[in-house]
Amino acid sequence: MxxxxxxxxxxWLFWVLVVVCGTVAVAIACVVIYSAIHYHRRSENELPxxxxxxxxxxxxxxxxxxxxxxxxMFAWGAKLYFDIERPPDDALEVYVVAKQWMWKTQQLxxxxxxNQLHVPVGRSVxxxxxxxxxxxxxxxxxxxxxxxxLPGRYTSIWFxxxxxxxxxLFCAEYCGTKHSGMIGWIYALDPQQYQHxxxxxxxxxxxxxxxxxxxxxxxxxxxxxxxxxGRCPNLQGLYHSTVRLAGGSTVLADESYIRRKLFxxxxxxxxxxxxNTMPDFxxxxxxxxxxxxxxxxxxxxxxxxxxxxxxxxxxxxxxxNQPGIAYPGAPPLQNRTPGIR
Ligand code: CUA
Numbered sequence: 001m002x003x004x005x006x007x008x009x010x011x012w013l014f015w016v017l018v019v020v021c022g023t024v025a026v027a028i029a030c031v032v033i034y035s036a037i038h039y040h041r042r043s044e045n046e047l048p049x050x051x052x053x054x055x056x057x058x059x060x061x062x063x064x065x066x067x068x069x070x071x072x073m074f075a076w077g078a079k080l081y082f083d084i085e086r087p088p089d090d091a092l093e094v095y096v097v098a099k100q101w102m103w104k105t106q107q108l109x110x111x112x113x114x115n116q117l118h119v120p121v122g123r124s125v126x127x128x129x130x131x132x133x134x135x136x137x138x139x140x141x142x143x144x145x146x147x148x149x150l151p152g153r154y155t156s157i158w159f160x161x162x163x164x165x166x167x168x169l170f171c172a173e174y175c176g177t178k179h180s181g182m183i184g185w186i187y188a189l190d191p192q193q194y195q196h197x198x199x200x201x202x203x204x205x206x207x208x209x210x211x212x213x214x215x216x217x218x219x220x221x222x223x224x225x226x227x228x229x230g231r232c233p234n235l236q237g238l239y240h241s242t243v244r245l246a247g248g249s250t251v252l253a254d255e256s257y258i259r260r261k262l263f264x265x266x267x268x269x270x271x272x273x274x275x276n277t278m279p280d281f282x283x284x285x286x287x288x289x290x291x292x293x294x295x296x297x298x299x300x301x302x303x304x305x306x307x308x309x310x311x312x313x314x315x316x317x318x319x320x321n322q323p324g325i326a327y328p329g330a331p332p333l334q335n336r337t338p339g340i341r
Pocket of ligand 1: 135136171180182
């Protein structure tokens with residue numbers, strides 16, 4: 001079964017590789033067998049024929065032809081690889097958390113599922129995945145996609161379902177006793193059916209609204225004020241902006257950065273802020289919570305690809321408190337009280 005935008009091309013590449021390599025292997029075997037039979041020494045007295053020292057034509061042919069054949073296959077494979085690795089900008093984003101032994105999927109609008117994922121047909125879907133324990137692997141054979149899911153970092157993969165249906169999801173990395181039971185279903189729905197399905201799940205509230213609750217529950221709001229007068233940076237506009245760190249380096253505020261600020265806050269410090277203020281949440285929150293908090297922070301800021309702040313005429317602004325850089329709501333350095341916990 002093939003049911004994604006890349007499946008047909010993956011199959012084509014696979015069969016071309018099989019046919020080309022199979023043909024070459026069979027041709028070489030035939031020449032070896034033929035030569036062994038036809039040229040074998042028939043008696044003790046038979047002398048070998050005079051050897052051919054070299055033939056430029058033959059040697060050029062068997063060097064150049066395979067070279068172009070293999071470079072062609074390489075180029076095709078590389079193009080397909082990049083197609084599979086690079087999600088389109090307009091992809092629907094879904095967060096996936098793997099744990100022994102289940103798949104948890106969360107869409108930004110609040111549809112949360114276990115061992116299943118509903119997606120619309122014809123729309124690109126990008127999965128941002130992490131694991132709570134060991135390495136798993138997200139494998140949907142009908143879509144021809146497989147991606148390892150690692151603890152402590154985000155990996156991603158995308159697909160576009162082309163036919164409505166129900167497709168097997170497997171874990172393709174041995175992850176413990178019930179690895180074989182870590183399976184689920186991807187439901188590809190007609191766009192209308194999908195909308196209907198979304199509305200049924202809307203009662204749960206959006207991922208961002210759950211994140212907002214956590215934001216207050218964990219006390220984040222005590223320091224991260226939106227008027228910029230808190231002890232910690234104002235998080236409005238943070239998502240996908242460039243953050244200037246103490247020491248002068250910069251980092252893109254993506255999911256990995258935000259996650260790291262929660263789990264290993266001392267690793268990086270935003271310039272102008274005290275590095276000891278942000279507590280370590282690694283023993284208090286799980287990957288689900290992190291995803292909800294990220295969704296909340298996303299909801300406060302510009303979407304991926306947009307510049308920060310929202311005026312496209314200006315170059316992307318740096319996040320953090322730089323002299324001369326007008327970050328909305330950020331107080332001048334001397335107005336802050338560094339070191340207060
Ligand atoms: Cu999870 Cu195998």
